[in-house]
Amino acid sequence: MIQAMARGAASRNLQARRSIATRWFISGSRSRTPCTDGPPLPATRRAGTLWPDGIGEKRDAWRSMPHAKLWKASDWRFALDTLELAAQFYDGGPVALATELRNREKVLGTTLDFRRDLRIRYTQPGGPMRRPA
Numbered sequence: 001m002i003q004a005m006a007r008g009a010a011s012r013n014l015q016a017r018r019s020i021a022t023r024w025f026i027s028g029s030r031s032r033t034p035c036t037d038g039p040p041l042p043a044t045r046r047a048g049t050l051w052p053d054g055i056g057e058k059r060d061a062w063r064s065m066p067h068a069k070l071w072k073a074s075d076w077r078f079a080l081d082t083l084e085l086a087a088q089f090y091d092g093g094p095v096a097l098a099t100e101l102r103n104r105e106k107v108l109g110t111t112l113d114f115r116r117d118l119r120i121r122y123t124q125p126g127g128p129m130r131r132p133a
Contacts, residue, residue, distance in 0.1 A: 035068035039076055045087055052090040059083055067109060067120050079108060 041059050044050060062068065062079055071079070082104040089097040109115045
């Protein structure tokens with residue numbers, strides 16, 4: 001059964017909870033300082049082959065994103081799995097991999113637009129926190 005939320009107190013309460021969650025995530029990643037953590041890129045892919053050109057740079061770019069400081073082991077595993085999909089696509093894999101790759105990059109917040117969709121923004125350390133619009 002689908003229930004519609006009535007406007008009023010319940011709706012305002014939901015908006016307040018979203019705002020709090022957003023502020024927590026932004027404040028946790030508010031520094032523009034690049035992340036230097038994360039597991040190294042394995043020397044070979046799962047099949048034992050070498051990584052195609054560009055995968056190391058892509059991994060370094062993802063690794064340097066400031067919000068990657070918040071990633072746990074499962075998030076890094078997801079990122080490495082995404083790199084494997086990217087490698088398959090670069091090696092001439094099916095075009096369907098492009099859609100999956102794009103969706104996974106969105107989840108990781110790899111571009112400005114994706115970070116905006118995830119409500120991630122970087123601020124100067126110690127700067128004022130502004131409420132997202």
